[in-house]
Each structure stands twice: as structure tokens, then as C-alpha cells.
Amino acid sequence: MTRPAPETPGSVIQPASPAEQAAAALSTVDATADDTVEAFAADQNRALPEPDAGLPAEWIAARDKPVPPALGWRMRGAGRSPITPGLPRWVGSTTQVSGLYPFVLPAGVPAAGVPIGVHQFTREPVGFDAGEYLRNGWATNTATYLTGEPGTGKSTVARRIMWGLSAFGTGVLVPADTKGEHRRLVDALGGTSVTLGRGLHRINLLDPGPLGLVLHQVSAADRDRIRQEIQARALTLAEGGLTIASGRPLDDTERLGLALAYELHRRRSPGTTPTLSDLAVILREAPEEIRAAMLAVDSAELARLLRPLLVRLHLLLRGPLAGLFDGESTFSIDPGTPGVCLDLSRLTTDAEDTAVAVAMLAAWGWSAALIDAGQALGVRRTWVQLYDEYWRVLRAGAGMVELSDQITRLGRHLGVQSIMATHSVDDFEALPTPEDRAKARGIIARCSISICLAQPQSELDKLSRIVPMSPDEQALIRHWAAPPTWAPALQHPGRGKLMIKPRERLGIPVTMRLPASEKPFHDTDQAWAA
Structure with missing residues (x-):
């Protein structure tokens, strides 16, 4: 390869040296490469949209503002948070994660x-x-x-x-x-x-309520256990009612007399629910079963022992509370009720x-x-x-x-x-x-x-x-x-x-x-x- 000399009058064309020939070849390749790169970049730029194309105006304006602090801008309507959010990190597609945590603050x-x-x-x-x-x-x-x-x-x-x-x-x-x-x-x-009240519904303190309705639906062993539970609860409620009516707790003698009267009624009328009036009738009779259990010498001593309990029963049945607790319950409740x-x-x-x-x-x-x-x-x-x-x-x-x-x-x-x-x-x-x-x-x-x-x-x-x-x-x-304040309509x-x-x-x-x-x-x- 020869390098052309300047066309001046009288000049003589000389052949290029090997070094000159190599340098000329490299310059030609570099020029070709530069032209190729520039053409490729220009072609790609023509394919890309403008940087702000399709973006809402408020997004473009917000992009140019400084980054807000961790709690947000201290101004009204800026969504400032009173605490630093500590959100959990989730990995997933945009469709999945977008609805995973819709709240602004941590749970x-x-x-x-x-x-x-x-x-x-x-x-x-x-x-x-x-x-x-x-x-x-x-x-x-x-x-x-x-x-x-x-x-x-x-x-x-x-x-x-x-x-x-x-x-x-x-x-x-x-x-x-x-x-x-x-x-x-x-x-x-x-x-x-x-609704409980005079002339409306009344409630028997000895009534087992819904618990008595399930006796025929359970096994024999469970039936005996439930009967004992019914008796214990009935005596507790009766004792509580007598305590409230008279203002003082029952003593041991009165508590024993109440329990003996309840058990005697159950033996006399199995399968029925006693009332406080039924117990009062039994205590007035002063039967031998109660006298022996209370270790009374004779009927006179038994009557003396039972007198305070009978007075308290009559106070509950015939005093200011008459008509509320002196008979059978006038309602029942299905155990499956919603409320x-x-x-x-x-x-x-x-x-x-x-x-x-x-x-x-x-x-x-x-x-x-x-x-x-x-x-x-x-x-x-x-x-x-x-x-x-x-x-x-x-x-x-x-x-x-x-x-x-x-x-x-x-x-x-x-x-x-x-x-x-x-x-x-x-x-x-x-x-x-x-x-x-x-x-x-x-x-x-x-x-x-x-x-x-x-x-x-x-x-x-x-x-x-x-x-x-x-x-x-x-x-x-x-x-x-x-x-x-005293301003009206303020709760x-x-x-x-x-x-x-x-x-x-x-x-x-x-x-x-x-x-x-x-x-x-x-x-x-x-x-x-x-």
C-alpha cells in the first residue's frame, strides 16, 4: 500500500514504509467502528420514548423535589406519620403484593x-x-x-x-x-x-333450668353426676336468696335443714322440681327423717331449730318479694339459642x-x-x-x-x-x-x-x-x-x-x-x- 503524496508540481510519489502502512490501516478501522457505534446509538434513541412521556404531571413535579424525611413532611395534608413505619418485607409480583398490606402504618x-x-x-x-x-x-x-x-x-x-x-x-x-x-x-x-316481674315471668331458685332438660339425653353415669350438680347449685341459689332477703348468711343449722328438706322432697317426688314453698311445707311438718339427721331430741327441739329458717323462707315468699320466687318458673330456654x-x-x-x-x-x-x-x-x-x-x-x-x-x-x-x-x-x-x-x-x-x-x-x-x-x-x-366546655351540642x-x-x-x-x-x-x- 502506498500513501498518496500531495499533488504539487514536480513532486515524486514515494512508497510508504511498513510502519506507515500499519498505522493507516488502524485509523481506517477505528473510523469505521466509530461510525457503527454512533449509528447504533442513534437508532436506539429513536426507539426509546421521551423520559416524561405518559407520566402524570404531579409525578414529574414530585420527582424533582427533595426526598422527604422518614416521618414525612411537617405540613398539613402531607401524610405525616407520628411513628417511623416498620413494615415487613415481602417478595412477590406487583399484582400479589399491591393488596397485601393496604395500610400506611405497621400492625x-x-x-x-x-x-x-x-x-x-x-x-x-x-x-x-x-x-x-x-x-x-x-x-x-x-x-x-x-x-x-x-x-x-x-x-x-x-x-x-x-x-x-x-x-x-x-x-x-x-x-x-x-x-x-x-x-x-x-x-x-x-x-x-x-322479662321478670310481678304479673310477668317468675323464676324458681331451685329450678335446674336448661341443665334439667338434658338429663334424658345423657348416659346413666352422667345423669347421676348432673343430678348432684343440680342439687348443689339449687341449694347455693336458695341460700343466696335467703341471705339477701334477711341480710345475714345462713348458719350451719339452717343450711343443713335446707339441704335435708330438698333431699326429702326428691325422695318423695322423684323427677319433679321442688319450689321454696314445697320446702317450707316439709320443714313445717318436721318429719322424723329431718329430726334424726339434725340430732334433735324431740319434735319441740326440732321446731325450735327450724324456726329461724322457716321465718326466712316466709320472708322471701310472702314479704316484699312475694310473687317473684314463690312458684315454678314460667319460662324455659333452649340450650341451642343464639343468646x-x-x-x-x-x-x-x-x-x-x-x-x-x-x-x-x-x-x-x-x-x-x-x-x-x-x-x-x-x-x-x-x-x-x-x-x-x-x-x-x-x-x-x-x-x-x-x-x-x-x-x-x-x-x-x-x-x-x-x-x-x-x-x-x-x-x-x-x-x-x-x-x-x-x-x-x-x-x-x-x-x-x-x-x-x-x-x-x-x-x-x-x-x-x-x-x-x-x-x-x-x-x-x-x-x-x-x-x-359549656358550649351546646358538645358530647x-x-x-x-x-x-x-x-x-x-x-x-x-x-x-x-x-x-x-x-x-x-x-x-x-x-x-x-x-
């Missing part, structure tokens, strides 16, 4: 169970189910203590829990509805509501605390019999039971704490969630004896979960000695109890706000949200409607 509180409301600070949904708490190790039993000032939503919380659990197949029990405010819910669930409400509101209108207390005790016994009936038939079913105005029975007389505890001691082994509702710890502090007050505090302490609504600091000081609460938790609950600041407090765990502050369809079931101020 730091229990969401399983009945939707109670939203967390006051993080706005996370909060669920409640004492059974779910037990299964997850957040609680050691299914008993819940519910307390709060009147009008702040205590009954609403209880009904929301019962309503939601019923959707999971849980049976609902309101054994003593002193205000008649829960029967509408039970009726809506397809349950059974019974039961025993309405005592007709008794409270007469301001008869004694009648209400006896009726509540009897109703508690019936609800326990309903649960035991299902257990005897092998029916696997859970229940939620509301003990509203729990203090009424406890303050009816000395020894009632122990009796009521025996009747209401249902728990996780029977699949029962118990909600014990009171206005204040003072309801227990007003009990007549130090022993009863100590036992009542023990009932609260055994509740693994507490739900506290608005309370003043004086009540929180007493409650915190039983239920451990931090100063911050107390301050928040006290804030809910702060009086509102109580604590209405719908509650603290779910599992023992030894951080409390969960919740704000309830009621849909319009649910509000009529929770309106307890209808008497003051314009």
Missing part, C-alpha cells in the same frame, strides 16, 4: 377479633377477643373487667363485643339486664328475652334493690346451667357473658361475694368469656366486711384483661393498686374525664374512648367508631330525646 396492635375501633395515635384498626388473646399468649384467662364513668360508652363497648363475637358463632348471655338496654340486641340476634337476656328492668323501676339482687343471683344460676347443658351434650360452643351492675348482688349482704363467686366462676376451660362491668372500684369498697372487700378485689385481680373508660384521678389511684397502670396511661384516661370528651389493658402489658388507647346502622342499638338517652 403494632392486635387486629384479630371484634373490630373495636382505631388506635388513637397510629390510627391502626384494633380488634378484641379475649379468647384470641388467650390463644396468642396475651392473656392468661378470658375474664374482662370493664369500668368507666356513666355515659362514656361502657354498655356500648360490651354490646359491640357481644355483637361481634356472635358473628363468629359465640353465644351471648346477659343474665341480668337491669336497664333493659341489651334485649334489643339479643332479639336482633334471634335469641330469647325474658339469652333476662330483663330485670321492671324490678328496678320499683327501686327494690333486694328483689333485683335475688333475681340477678337466680339469673346468673340459669346462665351457668345453660352453659353446663351444652357441655353435658358434648356441644363445642363458646359463650360471652355480661355481668352488668355487678355490684348490686355483692352489696346485698355479708357473704354474697363468696356465693356469687361460686355461681359465676366460669372460665377458659368451659369456653366462656366473662365481662364484669361496674362504674367504680368504690362499688367493691362499700361492701360490709373487710373479708368481702378483699375477695371482691381478688375478683378484679383475677381478670386478665381490663377495659377502662374515662375515670377521674381519684378512681385511677384505687384501680391502679389492683390493675398495674403507668403514669402516662393514667394521664390519658384522666384526660378523657376532663369536663367539656362528653371521653365518650367512645377506652383503654384495653392486658395485665402487665402496655395499654391500647382506642377510639370507637359506630356506623349509622349500629347507633340505634346503643342509644341509652332515649328518655331525654327532644
Whole structure:
């Protein structure tokens, strides 16, 4: 290869050296390669869309802004978060992952169970189910203590829990509805509501209730066991009714006489249910079977021993409580019912605390019999039971704490969630004896979960000695109890706000949200409607 020389006059073309020839060849290849690369890049650029093509204008504007801090911009409407999100990491396609976690904030509180409301600070949904708490190790039993000032939503919380659990197949029990405010819910669930009162329904303290309906459906061995359970429960209820009516516990002689009369009636009339009137007739007869068992020398001594018990029976049958507990029960309850409400509101209108207390005790016994009936038939079913105005029975007389505890001691082994509702710890502090007050505090302490609504600091000081609460938790609950302004149409600041407090765990502050369809079931101020 030769390199052309400049065409100048007289010039002579010289052949190129080997080095010059190699350099010329390389320059030619490089030029060709550069042209190829540029052509390829140009072709690719023509195939790509413009960088902003098809993007919304707000996306393009946001792309050019600085990266926000971890909590978001500190301005209104910017979606600022009060906590740093700690989202779990998932791997999957866009279609799968896009709907996996639709919430902005992490799930730091229990969401399983009945939707109670939203967390006051993080706005996370909060669920409640004492059974779910037990299964997850957040609680050691299914008993819940519910307390709060009147009008702040205590009954609403209880009904929301019962309503939601019923959707999971849980049976609902309101054994003593002193205000008649829960029967509408039970009726809506397809349950059974019974109103106790003079001229209405009455209840026999010795009636086994639903437990007696299953005797013919169980084996012979179970039948004997159930009969013994029926007798023990009947005598406990009768003893409680007599204690409330007279204001003092039965002594050993009276307790023995009551048991002997019950056993004698069962031998005389097998297969029938005695009433208190039947026992009074037997005790007036003073039969030889009772005299021998009570070690009385003669009939005169037996009559002297039985006289106090007979007086107390007549006080319950013919005194101010006449017509309520002196005959056979006028209703029955199917063990398969979705719910039961025993309405005592007709008794409270007469301001008869004694009648209400006896009726509540009897109703508690019936609800326990309903649960035991299902257990005897092998029916696997859970229940939620509301003990509203729990203090009424406890303050009816000395020894009632122990009796009521025996009747209401249902728990996780029977699949029962118990909600014990009171206005204040003072309801227990007003009990007549130090022993009863100590036992009542023990009932609260055994509740693994507490739900506290608005309370003043004086009540929180007493409650915190039983239920451990931090100063911050107390301050928040006290804030809910702060009086509102005098501006009209402003509701109580604590209405719908509650603290779910599992023992030894951080409390969960919740704000309830009621849909319009649910509000009529929770309106307890209808008497003051314009």
C-alpha cells in the first residue's frame, strides 16, 4: 500500500514504509467502528420514548423535589406519620403484593377479633377477643373487667363485643339486664328475652333450668353426676336468696335443714322440681327423717331449730318479694339459642334493690346451667357473658361475694368469656366486711384483661393498686374525664374512648367508631330525646 503524496508540481510519489502502512490501516478501522457505534446509538434513541412521556404531571413535579424525611413532611395534608413505619418485607409480583398490606402504618396492635375501633395515635384498626388473646399468649384467662364513668360508652363497648363475637358463632348471655338496654340486641340476634316481674315471668331458685332438660339425653353415669350438680347449685341459689332477703348468711343449722328438706322432697317426688314453698311445707311438718339427721331430741327441739329458717323462707315468699320466687318458673330456654337476656328492668323501676339482687343471683344460676347443658351434650360452643351492675348482688349482704363467686366462676376451660362491668372500684369498697372487700378485689385481680373508660384521678389511684397502670396511661384516661366546655351540642370528651389493658402489658388507647346502622342499638338517652 502506498500513501498518496500531495499533488504539487514536480513532486515524486514515494512508497510508504511498513510502519506507515500499519498505522493507516488502524485509523481506517477505528473510523469505521466509530461510525457503527454512533449509528447504533442513534437508532436506539429513536426507539426509546421521551423520559416524561405518559407520566402524570404531579409525578414529574414530585420527582424533582427533595426526598422527604422518614416521618414525612411537617405540613398539613402531607401524610405525616407520628411513628417511623416498620413494615415487613415481602417478595412477590406487583399484582400479589399491591393488596397485601393496604395500610400506611405497621400492625403494632392486635387486629384479630371484634373490630373495636382505631388506635388513637397510629390510627391502626384494633380488634378484641379475649379468647384470641388467650390463644396468642396475651392473656392468661378470658375474664374482662370493664369500668368507666356513666355515659362514656361502657354498655356500648360490651354490646359491640357481644355483637361481634356472635358473628363468629359465640353465644351471648346477659343474665341480668337491669336497664333493659341489651334485649334489643339479643332479639336482633334471634335469641330469647325474658322479662321478670310481678304479673310477668317468675323464676324458681331451685329450678335446674336448661341443665334439667338434658338429663334424658345423657348416659346413666352422667345423669347421676348432673343430678348432684343440680342439687348443689339449687341449694347455693336458695341460700343466696335467703341471705339477701334477711341480710345475714345462713348458719350451719339452717343450711343443713335446707339441704335435708330438698333431699326429702326428691325422695318423695322423684323427677319433679321442688319450689321454696314445697320446702317450707316439709320443714313445717318436721318429719322424723329431718329430726334424726339434725340430732334433735324431740319434735319441740326440732321446731325450735327450724324456726329461724322457716321465718326466712316466709320472708322471701310472702314479704316484699312475694310473687317473684314463690312458684315454678314460667319460662324455659333452649340450650341451642343464639343468646339469652333476662330483663330485670321492671324490678328496678320499683327501686327494690333486694328483689333485683335475688333475681340477678337466680339469673346468673340459669346462665351457668345453660352453659353446663351444652357441655353435658358434648356441644363445642363458646359463650360471652355480661355481668352488668355487678355490684348490686355483692352489696346485698355479708357473704354474697363468696356465693356469687361460686355461681359465676366460669372460665377458659368451659369456653366462656366473662365481662364484669361496674362504674367504680368504690362499688367493691362499700361492701360490709373487710373479708368481702378483699375477695371482691381478688375478683378484679383475677381478670386478665381490663377495659377502662374515662375515670377521674381519684378512681385511677384505687384501680391502679389492683390493675398495674403507668403514669402516662393514667394521664390519658384522666384526660378523657376532663369536663367539656359549656358550649351546646358538645358530647362528653371521653365518650367512645377506652383503654384495653392486658395485665402487665402496655395499654391500647382506642377510639370507637359506630356506623349509622349500629347507633340505634346503643342509644341509652332515649328518655331525654327532644
